[in-house]
Amino acid sequence: MTTKKYDAIIIGAGIIGNCISYELALKGYRTLNVDKLSGSGFGSTAGSCAIIRLYYSSPEGVALAREGYYYWLDWNRYLNVSDPDGMAFYKNTGAMVFKSKGNHNLVKVKESLDALGVGYIDLSPEDIKNYIPNPDLSSFHPQKRMDDPKFGTPTGKQISGAVYVPESGYVSDPKLSTHNVEMAVRQVGGDFMFNARVIDILKKDGRAGGIALENGTAIHAPVVINVAGPHSYLINRMAGIEDQMNIKTKALRVEVAHVPSPEGLDWENTGIITSDSDTGVYTRPETGNHFLIGSEEPKCDPLEYVDPDNYNTDFTDQIKTQTMREAMRLPDLPIPNSPPGLVDLYDVSDDWYPIYDKSSLPGFYLAIGTSGNQYKNAPVVGSFMAKLVEYCESGNDHDKDPYAYRMKYIDHNLNIGFFSRNREINQDSSFSVIG
Numbered sequence: 542m543t544t545k546k547y548d549a550i551i552i553g554a555g556i557i558g559n560c561i562s563y564e565l566a567l568k569g570y571r572t573l574n575v576d577k578l579s580g581s582g583f584g585s586t587a588g589s590c591a592i593i594r595l596y597y598s599s600p601e602g603v604a605l606a607r608e609g610y611y612y613w614l615d616w617n618r619y620l621n622v623s624d625p626d627g628m629a630f631y632k633n634t635g636a637m638v639f640k641s642k643g644n645h646n647l648v649k650v651k652e653s654l655d656a657l658g659v660g661y662i663d664l665s666p667e668d669i670k671n672y673i674p675n676p677d678l679s680s681f682h683p684q685k686r687m688d689d690p691k692f693g694t695p696t697g698k699q700i701s702g703a704v705y706v707p708e709s710g711y712v713s714d715p716k717l718s719t720h721n722v723e724m725a726v727r728q729v730g731g732d733f734m735f736n737a738r739v740i741d742i743l744k745k746d747g748r749a750g751g752i753a754l755e756n757g758t759a760i761h762a763p764v765v766i767n768v769a770g771p772h773s774y775l776i777n778r779m780a781g782i783e784d785q786m787n788i789k790t791k792a793l794r795v796e797v798a799h800v801p802s803p804e805g806l807d808w809e810n811t812g813i814i815t816s817d818s819d820t821g822v823y824t825r826p827e828t829g830n831h832f833l834i835g836s837e838e839p840k841c842d843p844l845e846y847v848d849p850d851n852y853n854t855d856f857t858d859q860i861k862t863q864t865m866r867e868a869m870r871l872p873d874l875p876i877p878n879s880p881p882g883l884v885d886l887y888d889v890s891d892d893w894y895p896i897y898d899k900s901s902l903p904g905f906y907l908a909i910g911t912s913g914n915q916y917k918n919a920p921v922v923g924s925f926m927a928k929l930v931e932y933c934e935s936g937n938d939h940d941k942d943p944y945a946y947r948m949k950y951i952d953h954n955l956n957i958g959f960f961s962r963n964r965e966i967n968q969d970s971s972f973s974v975i976g
């Protein structure tokens with residue numbers, strides 16, 4: 542098993558790790574994805590809401606999402622593989638984003654959408670009634686915790702409108718999509734090793750030289766890529782590079798609720814994605830005619846950073862808080878006593894933008910800090926990370942002369958230096974899952 546030679550080891554077989562190895566393998570790299578779990582996409586990718594939306598707070602974020610969107614539209618052709626488990630698919634629903642003070646009434650978002658020719662409709666508060674059932678258009682901002690006596694009480698004004706982006710939706714099954722990529726990687730010669738925990742990064746001649754596994758095995762390769770999701774900071778510590786990064790990553794515990802639709806409403810088939818930074822929640826239609834409700838991290842909610850190998854997997858009050866926040870907007874929404882849902886982890890960076898970069902250890906690369914919002918970008922990240930590896934391994938200094946990525950589907954050059962580990966904290970960020 543270890544006698545085989547590899548050009549690149551990818552730590553992690555989530556959606557991003559697999560997309561990176563796919564693109565490297567297409568270029569002729571002999572790749573190995575190593576994952577401590579028993580299959581592809583079993584880490585935080587499995588819990589993903591897999592929402593594909595184009596609104597981000599930075600033009601770079603919008604461009605990346607726009608490019609990623611086309612890969613999902615073209616999924617089967619992109620992978621060119623037949624997966625015996627079936628192929629994941631993109632379902633278009635449209636997305637409505639509420640204007641708020643927090644997102645500067647979407648002025649910058651609209652500029653970025655305009656720059657890339659993304660169509661949208663500017664909605665008045667009244668128009669919103671055509672998109673969601675029987676909404677309460679009051680403003681509830683600033684958000685509160687459930688134990689605040691004013692929780693759920695409108696704060697006087699009406700919300701100021703919304704933007705509806707029809708090109709938005711979600712992928713049917715994030716775990717299956719990751720398996721699809723594994724099949725495509727295998728078809729072009731890449732290998733996978735599961736149930737294998739990396740415990741150290743090997744070094745040779747002042748650069749990355751491979752990995753050491755918990756079972757005592759050492760595997761050598763001149764390129765090692767950290768795509769370990771919420772465990773990314775632990776892998777960086779093994780490589781000894783964390784202290785030399787300006788932006789760091791941490792594992793954040795999050796809860797997502799699945800709540801039945803109001804009676805008589807076929808939300809599973811007719812529903813849209815909503816992002817409501819006035820109440821502090823986002824939603825997506827979910828199978829079983831449910832509303833899936835996630836948090837947009839309002840300031841009143843404490844952020845719970847955890848040890849990714851030892852955290853509380855039970856629901857807390859948070860799941861009910863999120864459900865009640867959505868019910869402020871949709872008073873017909875039933876509020877179950879203990880709504881079903883899931884508990885999972887985001888790999889959050891200091892400014893909630895991802896780190897796609899080289900590191901201070903030559904040959905050791907980073908695709909981390911995905912902050913709960915990079916599933917949608919995985920194929921395009923795979924594409925530019927493979928090119929970044931080539932760029933650096935052929936002697937270019939990405940820190941001084943950042944790699945400019947020419948996108949495939951849209952007429953746009955993306956400066957990959959934007960995602961540098963050594964950037965200053967991006968103050969334009971929403972500092973939430975919105976990015």
Ligand SMILES: Cc1cc2nc3c(=O)[nH]c(=O)nc-3n(C[C@H](O)[C@H](O)[C@H](O)COP(=O)(O)OP(=O)(O)OC[C@H]3O[C@@H](n4cnc5c(N)ncnc54)[C@H](O)[C@@H]3O)c2cc1C
Nearest residue numbers: 553555557577584585586589590591592739770911916917
């Ligand atoms: C609840 C939730 C909702 C989300 N919703 C959305 C959304 O709607 N839209 C969107 O775009 N994004 C969303 N995201 C974010 C998105 O899912 C992630 O950005 C993406 O899945 C990250 O993929 P990854 O491959 O980097 O990481 P992961 O899927 O976490 O994969 C990392 C892998 O590394 C492995 N690993 C870690 N440490 C080791 C080790 N020491 N040795 C070996 N293997 C190791 C893990 O087992 C894991 O399988 C959401 C995330 C969550 C948790």
